[in-house]
Amino acid sequence: MSGSTDDKLRLATVWLGGCSGCHMSFLDLDEKLFGLAERVDVVFGPLTDVKVFPEDVDLTLVEGAVANEDNLELAHQLRANSRVVVSFGDCAVTGNVTSLRNRLGEPDELLQRVYGDAPDLAGQVPRSVVPALLPTVQPLHEVIPIDVYLPGCPPSAERIGRALELLLDALEAGEGLPDLTGRGPDDLRFG
Amino acid sequence: MAAPIDLDDVVRFEREERARFVRRALVCTSTACVTAGALPVRDRLTAALDEAERTDIGVVSTGCPGLCSRGPLVRVEDRAEQTTIYTHVDTEGAGAIADEHLLGGQPTDGATTMPPDLPFFARQERVVLETAGRIDPERLEDYVGEGGYHALAKVITLMEPAEVVDAITRSGLRGRGGAGYPTGRKWALLAEAEADTKYVVANGDEGDPGAYMDRTIMDSDPHRVIEGLAIAAYATGATKGFVYVRAEYPLAIERMERAIRAAKRAKLIGRNVLGSSFAFDLDVRVGAGAFVCGEETALMASIEGRRGLPVLRPPYPTEKGLWGQPTMINNVETLANVPAIIARGPDWFASLGTESSPGTKVFALAGSVADTGLIEVPMGISLREIVFDMAGGIPNGRTFKAAQTGGPSGGCIPAQYLDTPVDYEHLRDLGSMMGSGGLVVMDDSVSMPEVARFYLAFCRDESCGKCVPCRVGTEKMHAFLDRICEGTGRRRDLQHLESLARTVRATSLCGLGQSAPNPVFSTLEHFRDEYEALLVDLEEPDAGNRSEEVAHEPA
Amino acid sequence: MSPREPRATVPVTIDGQEVDAVEGETILSLARRVGVPIPTLCYLDGLSVHGGCRLCSVEVDGDPRLRLACATPVWQDMDIRTSTWDLQEHRRRIIELLFAEGNHICATCVSSGACELQDLAATNRVDHIHYELSYADEGVDASHPKYVLDRDRCVKCTRCVRVCAEVEGASVWEIAERGGGSRLVAEMDVPWGEASSCTWCGKCVLVCPTGALSFKGRGVGEMRHDAEVVAFLSRARNEGEWVNRTDEEVPS
Known part of the structure; x- marks a missing residue:
């Protein structure tokens, strides 16, 4: 978004097993994105062309549940390199829609059902090239420790904006993390 | 209508009859010995005597003398009160006992016996089990011959109901079902309640794993329970009673039903008890196998034919119980204490045991001890005396680790508290409870988190499902224990387990849920290091740690 | 008074x-x-x-x-x-247990935005679930012409059981089985549509705090028009033929 300067906080956003709706909602910050760009460098995410999760990230928003081996590996990488990790949106927080497949059986069974039995795919089941599915989809906090939860499907742009402001204020001031849960029902809601 | 039984006549007759026998073989036919093969043993003895046409030698089917681990037990008594107790008797052994001892008059060579003064027996103080193992539970006359129903006759002819309540209060008797509520106070509450119909119920829905005190009392001495109930009814003004027995106790059900029929014929219960104006109707109700039906409101729902679910208290059963009428529920063992208290006086009873917990307690000894079975000991005896002196200590060269009292609602008592007196207060202070009397001894090979997991699985399976903390909380607590026991638990799993345990204890509807976390709390208190040792203690689990769990090979 | x-x-x-x-x-x-x-x-x-x-x-x-x-x-x-702090903690734990027990995925639920469990989570500051989620899969009973039962969203509060017995007097509903296996059943565990004691009054749906009981036709793509009713009315009015509609004519 902008050139790196030393006094800006480093922000990453990550897209695991989700629909990218949380990122869309993030983009709905619209003109507030300019204000955000004054305060942070976006160093990783679907909006950048960076392939490897960088070091020394201050704040990482993680959208999506942990559904496959790539998700899992990236989750561990981002945890190891982030000061504050936000479980961002219902898929990250609860598994949400992504986890609906947990009721449909083992990954092989699932792949056969979705791809193998599909009439127009000639029985092609993706078992290579794409990352292998984990036995079950898990919420992010089952895999790595989480600092802040921001539920919603997706969280509204207003909710994201308020949360980011509080988090960035705290990080810039070197204070403890704010409690996002104490701020009324609008700032905390599944669905 | 037939005349009521003349108790003194029966006593005289039984004494004379007893004196006719040169020798008697007492065969335990309680559940444990029957399971071990006691019935063919008894039949073999009977057949041998029939063949020899000896009517002066008797074979008696008795209830449980207690040493279940050495059954089937055959006790041979002769006129001079010389007693030999044969253990692990099979039909072949029964043949030898019949030929050599019963007919031949000489103790059988080579058979395994045990001395009658074995500490297992000698250290007991039998009040509730006074006649268990000595009389035929299927003969009313046997019980009467030992002084049975005399206490009932005494209260009906000589005492006002209020005097009976007073006697129970002064005896200091407390509920033997677990909580230890003063029995006299409960009786007084029912006595004060005003209603046309009042009920008394014997709670025989004993469900703790490894506990079978009530079962034994019912299948070994059913008339004692009936007499206790009838006295309770007389004292409180109740006219109708139920013995609630779980379906898993077929022998106890059969014998209770038979005993009730016999008592009705003898006019010991029913209309005009012993010719008086006192009326007391009694029936057996069989449970359907739910642990929660031991909880009194769920038990009452079950008796009424509804789903066995607990309901909110107050109102308490003594205000609003069965079919909306005042109802009192006493544990089977509690009631079995009553005849002796009336017959021998409240002061005698109060002199047994300790000041705050008078009397005796029956324990079902199980687990890693040399001898398992049923014992009745004075309250206040130390765990050390029970485990090491009476039960013969820990076998297989192992050492004592802990004893679980109170079943899934109780807790474990580690070795450093072996000398603590066993009574309501001391066990509670140790984070356990008296409970109904299950006592499971564990040796050093036992993992305590596993123990907690076992008991929690029991509570989870037995939760009725009505309230959220018990229905879901026990399941999720068990899931955390699964992780911990299987070596995949993290520190925060242990933290969540503890916080959830506090919520389940504080917010569950009935005693089942409120006490379900107790095994977790108590094993954590005394053996936290065992939990810690199982944790995969990483603040930030890395990919390497989790990869085994999530291995998914691309084909 | x-x-x-x-x-x-x-x-x-x-x-x-x-x-x-x-x-x-x-x-x-x-x-x-x-x-x-x-x-x-x-x-x-x-x-x-x-x-x-x-x-x-x-x-x-x-x-x-x-x-x-x-x-x-x-x-x-x-x-x-x-x-008190303890009470708040207990409430959060209980709410989380309910989320973990069922399959409460708000994003796909007909009651999202009108759900008491969702509201309870928000007002009691539940921002994630500490417990392993069950991903319950009891299936959906859509056999009733007017209503749907999704047991995975049922919190076993028994409001429907009570309203049906105490207010409507029909006693269609009861909880069957025990503990974690307990489930809402119609009559003797028949599909709701076959429960002959159901009066179609809908009170159970009105009192359900979650999306377990819902009106059919409220989900996306569920709208069903029934223009033929006009022909029926017209025939009835003009020819005086007020014949009961057969089952298959009942709008679903």
């Missing part, structure tokens, strides 16, 4: 506030009257007290056990605390 004879009042303290409570009223009734929020789920005005959700547990000074606000009448000088 007639307005001319007001019931006696007793002094009670609730969260430090001294108030006059009406003799015999419950803690919950008092709290609602004086504006102290106490969360509830199974409780519903007009139905008998169930006491299963435990969310309205409060502390009463001098009482070692928690008391249910919905079931405990006030007494003189009662000192009630409704939102």
Whole structure:
């Protein structure tokens, strides 16, 4: 978004097993994105062309549940390199829609059902090239420790904006993390 | 209508009859010995005597003398009160006992016996089990011959109901079902309640794993329970009673039903008890196998034919119980204490045991001890005396680790508290409870988190499902224990387990849920290091740690 | 109680506030009257007290056990605390347990935005679930022409059981089985559409706090038009033929 300067906080956003709706909602910050760009460098995410999760990230928003081996590996990488990790949106927080497949059986069974039995795919089941599915989809906090939860499907742009402001204020001031849960029902809601 | 039984006549007759026998073989036919093969043993003895046409030698089917681990037990008594107790008797052994001892008059060579003064027996103080193992539970006359129903006759002819309540209060008797509520106070509450119909119920829905005190009392001495109930009814003004027995106790059900029929014929219960104006109707109700039906409101729902679910208290059963009428529920063992208290006086009873917990307690000894079975000991005896002196200590060269009292609602008592007196207060202070009397001894090979997991699985399976903390909380607590026991638990799993345990204890509807976390709390208190040792203690689990769990090979 | 004879009042303290409570009223009734929020789920005005959700547990000074606000009448000088840290913790745990037990995915639920469980999570500051989620899969019973039962969203509050028995008098619903396996069943566990005692009154749907019971036709793509009804009415009016419609003509 902008050139790196030393006094800006480093922000990453990550897209695991989700629909990218949380990122869309993030983009709905619209003109507030300019204000955000004054305060942070976006160093990783679907909006950048960076392939490897960088070091020394201050704040990482993680959208999506942990559904496959790539998700899992990236989750561990981002945890190891982030000061504050936000479980961002219902898929990250609860598994949400992504986890609906947990009721449909083992990954092989699932792949056969979705791809193998599909009439127009000639029985092609993706078992290579794409990352292998984990036995079950898990919420992010089952895999790595989480600092802040921001539920919603997706969280509204207003909710994201308020949360980011509080988090960035705290990080810039070197204070403890704010409690996002104490701020009324609008700032905390599944669905 | 037939005349009521003349108790003194029966006593005289039984004494004379007893004196006719040169020798008697007492065969335990309680559940444990029957399971071990006691019935063919008894039949073999009977057949041998029939063949020899000896009517002066008797074979008696008795209830449980207690040493279940050495059954089937055959006790041979002769006129001079010389007693030999044969253990692990099979039909072949029964043949030898019949030929050599019963007919031949000489103790059988080579058979395994045990001395009658074995500490297992000698250290007991039998009040509730006074006649268990000595009389035929299927003969009313046997019980009467030992002084049975005399206490009932005494209260009906000589005492006002209020005097009976007073006697129970002064005896200091407390509920033997677990909580230890003063029995006299409960009786007084029912006595004060005003209603046309009042009920008394014997709670025989004993469900703790490894506990079978009530079962034994019912299948070994059913008339004692009936007499206790009838006295309770007389004292409180109740006219109708139920013995609630779980379906898993077929022998106890059969014998209770038979005993009730016999008592009705003898006019010991029913209309005009012993010719008086006192009326007391009694029936057996069989449970359907739910642990929660031991909880009194769920038990009452079950008796009424509804789903066995607990309901909110107050109102308490003594205000609003069965079919909306005042109802009192006493544990089977509690009631079995009553005849002796009336017959021998409240002061005698109060002199047994300790000041705050008078009397005796029956324990079902199980687990890693040399001898398992049923014992009745004075309250206040130390765990050390029970485990090491009476039960013969820990076998297989192992050492004592802990004893679980109170079943899934109780807790474990580690070795450093072996000398603590066993009574309501001391066990509670140790984070356990008296409970109904299950006592499971564990040796050093036992993992305590596993123990907690076992008991929690029991509570989870037995939760009725009505309230959220018990229905879901026990399941999720068990899931955390699964992780911990299987070596995949993290520190925060242990933290969540503890916080959830506090919520389940504080917010569950009935005693089942409120006490379900107790095994977790108590094993954590005394053996936290065992939990810690199982944790995969990483603040930030890395990919390497989790990869085994999530291995998914691309084909 | 007639307005001319007001019931006696007793002094009670609730969260430090001294108030006059009406003799015999419950803690919950008092709290609602004086504006102290106490969360509830199974409780519903007009139905008998169930006491299963435990969310309205409060502390009463001098009482070692928690008391249910919905079931405990006030007494003189009662000192009630409704939102201590411990109580808040207990409530959060219980709400989380409910989320973990069922399959409460708000994003795909017909009741999202109109769900008491969702609201309870928000107002009690539940921002994630500490417990392993069950991903329950009890299936959906859509056999009834007008309503749908999704057992995975059922919190077993028994409001439907009680309203059907106590208000409608039909007793279609009951909870079957025990513990974690307990489930809402129609009659003797028949598909709802085959429950002949159901009067189609819909009260169970109206009182359901979650998306377990819902009206058919409210989901995306579920709208069904029934233009033929006009022909029926016209025929009936013109030719006087008020024949009952057969089952297959019933709009679904």
